[in-house]
Amino acid sequence: MKYSLQKKLIVKENSDFQKIYRCGRSLANKNMVMYYCKAFHPSHKVAFAAGKKLGNAVTRNRVKRLLREVYRLHRREIKDDYCLLLVGRAAAVDLKSTALEKSFYSLCKRANILKKEVEKK
DSSP states (O other): OOOOOOGGGBOOOHHHHHHHHHHOEEEEOSSEEEEEEEOSSSSOOEEEEEOGGGOSHHHHHHHHHHHHHHHHHHGGGBOTTEEEEEEEOGGGGGOOHHHHHHHHHHHHHHHTOBOHHHHTO
């Protein structure tokens, strides 16, 4: 089975970003901030962000690429009725993907958005 992140799952519209910011709850650790809310689309969607404080465009794009990859690997473990916004923090600039994966997984666990069969592992 090929695991790819379909473009239709990624939030592109600014209004959708704002909906997730406004109606969503947030959790954070030193590597990322995760906003989550019940889906306002028929299926769940995800957005990725990295602010200018992280560095130049190359650095910000690397952080967003890492966030996309971490989400892609774990999206089947997340409940289908949630929209997510993942925001990279300065500590994520120098991280490897495995450390970012652990951060993402811990935030998902705290937010209680993992499917039941995954939580039992």
